[in-house]
Amino acid sequence: MAKLLLYLTLATSLIPLFSVAFSPENPTDRRVLVLVDDFAIKSSHSLYFGSLTSRGFQLEFKLADDPNIGLQRYGQYLYDALVLFCPSVERFGGSIDVASIVDFVDSGHDLIVAADSNASDLIREVATECGVDFDEDPAAMVIDHINYAVSNFDGDHTLIASDDFIKADAPVLFQGIGHSLNPANSLVLKVLSASSSAYSANPKSKLSNPPSLTGSAISLVSVVQARNNARILITGSLSMFSNRFFRSGVQKAGSSIKHEKSGNEQFLTEISKWVFHERGHLKAVNVRHHKVGESDEPAIYRINDDLEYSVEIYEWSGTSWEPYVSDDVQVQFYMMSPYVLKTLSTDQKGHYSAEFKVPDVYGVFQFKVEYQRLGYTSLSLSKQIPVRPYRHNEYERFLPAAYPYYGSAFSMMAGFFIFTIVHLYSK
């Protein structure tokens, strides 16, 4: 009894602990660890950090080689997200290493990695784990002789003005190392790619060999949404987060329009909203199914039953859960392959439902909703349900087609009865 009580108290005391980190009620990250090479970044990138704190994030700045840093204590993660603004760190202090960062992501936490030219092997390794390969030449930078930003201090065209992303108000300034996506990785996406005239090389030296990375294969900013919905942002430029880039005006080479302010602030604010789950986060609740006309969920269906499947999908707006409205959510009734594939109809309030007939096949089926849309967390719901054939007494009792047989059986019985009587008593 005492033991039971102990377990109960333990269990109840653990519940709040679980709910702190990445709770389904509030998916937005709260506690962010920022690792920097040098505390000067804190002030030189203060606009970016300011925008984060103003949105309610608790930033904790640590030197990357601080011996006291650690991502978790007593098996609990101390942070919801990690920002690596330390391109040149050779070895993290404390208990952090590549494996622990990977584990951090694999347990559902977010990561921002900003490298730079001369990025250390450590940062490259973290990027490689996320499906992104920085240019192997440590001194290489992305150079673009056509889409560079006109400026008075940069002569080697490494300051790139890229507007190759959705709804650009102003080009985004980028200066740093380029990377390519690992073709084996299906989850990594280019957000900001270089133009087709860009290449990656050391601007200080003469180009002896053709550059290994060229054109729009060069990614400037990439994101990954892992299968557990952890989000990762990787960029080869730390300076694009800086106050200087945020504030500077931009004029693209060959263009007469001079923007008063670069697109960096808007771009990075919006993308960090995405990375930190302030945008594009869906949740599905109340997955239900039942026979038409009933409300209880059965343990098993029968073939040819009519059933209704429903699910509620909400989207996190940053502060509250709003109904998610879309007309392309589909449910599958699946046993090795989908037997039924139906688009769910919505009532515009987040409630999706569909009615369909169980196929004439028995087996163990699954209700599957695989909803993967760009920019949204992936929803993959599956619920197993067996489907049984008819019971012996569920078939039709009298078939019209069989009336001749019934007739013959009964007439035979009657005939036999009469015959017996006649045979026995006719003498």
Next chain:
Amino acid sequence: MVGKTESQNGAVKATAAPAMNLESDLFSNFSFKSFKLKTKQQELLLRVSILGLVYILAFITRLFSVLRYESMIHEFDPYFNYRTTLFLTEKGFYEFWNWFDSESWYPLGRIIGGTLYPGLMVTAAFIYWTLRFLRFAVHIREVCVLTAPFFASNTTVVAYFFGKEIWDSGAGLVAAAFIAICPGYISRSVAGSYDNEGVAIFALLLTFYLFVKAVNTGSLAWALASAFGYFYMVSAWGGYVFIINLIPLYVLVLLITGRYSMRLYVAYNCMYVLGMLLAMQIRFVGFQHVQSGEHMAAMGVFFLMQVFYFLDWVKYMLSDTKLFQAFLRITVTSAVAVGALALGVGTASGYISPWTGRFYSLLDPTYAKDNIPIIASVSEHQPTAWSSFMFDFHILLFLFPAGLYFCFKKLSDATIFIVMYGLTSMYFAGVMVRLILVATPAVCLISAIAVSATIKNLTSLLRTKSKTAVAGSSKGTGGSKASSKASFDQSQPFQKNGAIALLLGAFYLLSKYATHCTWVTSEAYSSPSIVLAARGAHGNRVIFDDYREAYFWLRQNTPPDAKVMSWWDYGYQITAMGNRTVIVDNNTWNNTHIATVGRAMSSYEDEAYEIMRSLDVDYVLVVFGGVTGYSSDDINKFLWMVRIGGGVFPVIKEPDYLVNGDYRVDKGAAPKMLNCLMYKLSYYRFGELVTEYGKPPGYDRARGVEIGNKDIKLEHLEEAFTTSNWIVRIYKVKPPNNRW
């Protein structure tokens, strides 16, 4: 020397014999009349007590496994039977009848109610309910464990009556004693071997007995009883096909040999029609009984019987023999033509299903090997070795031809039946190991006839001799016998000694048989095969309880809806003991599904991973004997997985796993073999282990070689559990990589 002992023996017997004769003389002379009833009563008492002792003996000789291990279910199939019986007692008959099992054959499921023979489960449940009603608080497991011995005891009683029917009560008693301890039968009916056969042999023998009785008496009641016996057999075992083919064959033979009679007509027609109607009530049989090729012989003979009866009637009506001959020719020709036509049309239109693979492989032993690897892969479907005939029958093997001789000597409807039963079942026993079981009752009965007749002859020789000396002509059972005895009179001393020597020899043989049977039962047939026993270095017994360890681990440590992939052998045990969903199990109804698992096991890990993902596999279970030297493990079964997988998916090719036709796992093994999933899962981390003193690490004791790939890395699976002796290894299938 020999002559001397013989003569001495003869002298001793000679002194003993008069004493015996004196006694019998006393009986016959003084109080023959008043003691007559008494002798009959004595005989009855003797018979009943012998039968009672045999009944008990049959039960207790099957209890070795319970005493040595514990009251547990054995082997593979019995676990399924146990699980279904449990379900039946908990949920009732209608739930059982309509049971759709979603825990096996994931994701296809299995309609259990419609794909099993419910006789065994219903029998056990009925015993259980009866005991409960009588306020015996037994557990259903105990009932299941003891069902087979109980029915073996009942079989001895049936054997007695059968023997009595075909020969005499002495043969019946001997048959009962033989069948009680015959290893061929014990192998399937020890305590814990809760399988269909345990009940079915009883039903088989009962049906045959009742049918022979019906043929002998021509009584409708016996025929009806045999139809019900047949119904019980159909409900209990797929081997009923043997009955429904043997009986028509028997009838046909009687027709051909001119032994057609009204008795036969009544017995067969009643038995066939009612038996068919009853058998069709079993869902698993259903319309097969009138549609499938295996049952067509019975139907054909049924119609032939009507034609015969009709001809008989015509013959009776027509006085002209010449006219009748013409009529006969026309009728027979047209009947055969119509029958052949119906069969041809039915087969061509698909109304009559062709013979199943198992049936084919019975008639043509090489068929399964070439065409259906899944049937050929089962160890009990292998052709029988001579040694196992000796092992299972012992002296019965020699007595069997002698019994046949006696049967032919005294040919009757009943002996023709037992001869046919014996010969056909002996043939089938030669084709498949497991069918020794079906032959056992016939062999026991026929041998019993031989033993009983011989001993009777010998003893009567001993007795009648002195009787002829004293009374000249005793009342003698048969006049012809007495006259034949008289012609041997001059060689009396030799004959007497010979008879005594033969009797002693017979007793020696019979006692050898008894010791052999007991030894076989205790050594070979009483191991549950789920718990393994071996002798340790100091002669002590070592128990390997790894199977149950693994299954209980599954039960305790995996999510309730976890799907476990293993080779089909272990499917029933995983569902029954581990209570987890399996992909394939011992009910090998879907070859493609099994081939998919075989393909996964014989593919490289990444290919196998795709297959396992498509089947939602969470855990993979392999059985590995390299540490303990347990030879029936998955590596030794692996070639069958390759063959079965390759039978459906031609990407799997058997030569890829062989080197010059040799199957090996050491350094010289084929590269595909060294990297396939089964090899990796069996030998993962095995390269670090020293199994035997003086051998390199990674020495496989089951195959006696050092393994070829010691550095095994798993990418998509991780070791979840390995039992204490490494016999069962369970791996967890990892979810897909989070970031890739």
